Amino acid sequence: MDELQVVESNLHRFVAPSHVHQFLELVWLRSGSTVLCCRGQSHVVHAGCAFAIAPNEIHSNASSGNAGIRYQVLQIPMSVLKDIERQNGGGLLSMLRSDPLHVFPAQSAQRFYPAxxxxxxxxxxxxxxxTDTGTLLGRLFQASRGRRSEAVPKHVSLHPAVVEARTILEHHCGERIELSELARAVNLNERYLLGLFKKASGISPCQFQLGVRADRARNLVVAGIPLIDVAMSTGFADQSHLIRDFKKFFGMTPSAFRKACTIDAVG
Structure with a gap:
């Protein structure tokens, strides 16, 4: 699914395990605080500020304190990012690969995010x-200069076996893939592959695949697909397992997430 999604959350507390999105995620934190973990380091974002997570970047996040958080999320697909890059002469995607986490001060979020x-x-x-989209996105990222967490390491090239393993897990996220099978596919022994994968990604191949499943399930949920069909097509054992894991990743049940989400086609 190649669509812009705008998600408005109600006040709630949650802990989202390590996961990935295939889109640029822009989050405006309306109340509360959240702790982001990216490339092995943590960063706290407070109410009023916004942040961006690059596509395909493994991260986790959780509400901080007991008050919970309320937020708005823009999920911008790669097709839009590539068009913006062509329009503006390049540099956007390489910047996102190099600096996966950007934090925007509250004044800039208020000024640029609604527009x-x-x-x-x-x-x-x-x-x-x-034209306005490219201009506003550029100004928003300019506002993050000096606010990027210095704790987040710069881009490091992944081992080719890790890249291949991640590709296999993404393309076959609905299937059960054992570590032994994955190791054979990339011509490494299991222990060595597991060590490489965890060092590069911070999580195991199994956890990575679960994150991909949750992201695919999110797409189907907001498209109105029945939950039993979502579970079957994304590799969850049944509807109850889907609901349980979905809530872990997104802080609300699939039904609540569907109600909180509006979709606008782009392209």
Whole structure:
């Protein structure tokens, strides 16, 4: 599914295990605080601020304290990012690969985030909406300069076997893939592959695959697919397992997430 998604959450507490998204995630924290973990380091984001997580970047996050959090999320697909990069002469995707986590001060979030949301919702109309989107996104990222967590390491090239293993797990996320099978596919022994994968990703291949399943399930949930069909097509044992793991990753049940989500086609 290649669509812009805008998610508005209610006040709640949650802990999202390590996972990945295939889109750029822009989050505006309306109340409360959250702790982000990216590339082995942590960063606290407070109410009013916003942050961006690069596509395909493994991360986890959790609400901080007992009050819970309320937030708005823009999930921008790769097709839009590539168009913006072509429009602006390149550099956006390489910047995101190098600096996976960007934090935006509250004043900049208030100034640019609502306007960016409006521009993205009109992306499909072309023309000024697309120009405005590129301009606003550029200004927002400029505002993050000096705010990026210095604790987050720069981009490090992954071992080819880890890249291949991640690709296999992404393409076959609905299937049960044993570590032994994965090791044979990349021509390494199990223990060595597991060590490489954990060092590069911070999680095991099994945890990575579960994160991919949850992200695919999210797409199907907001598209209105029945939960039993979502579970079957994404590799969850049944609907109850889907609901349990979905709530771990996204802080709410699939039904609540569906109600909180609006979708606007782009492209």
């Amino acid at each position: 960016l949301t409006r521009a993205l919702k009109h992306w499909h109309l072309g023309g000024k909406a697309r």
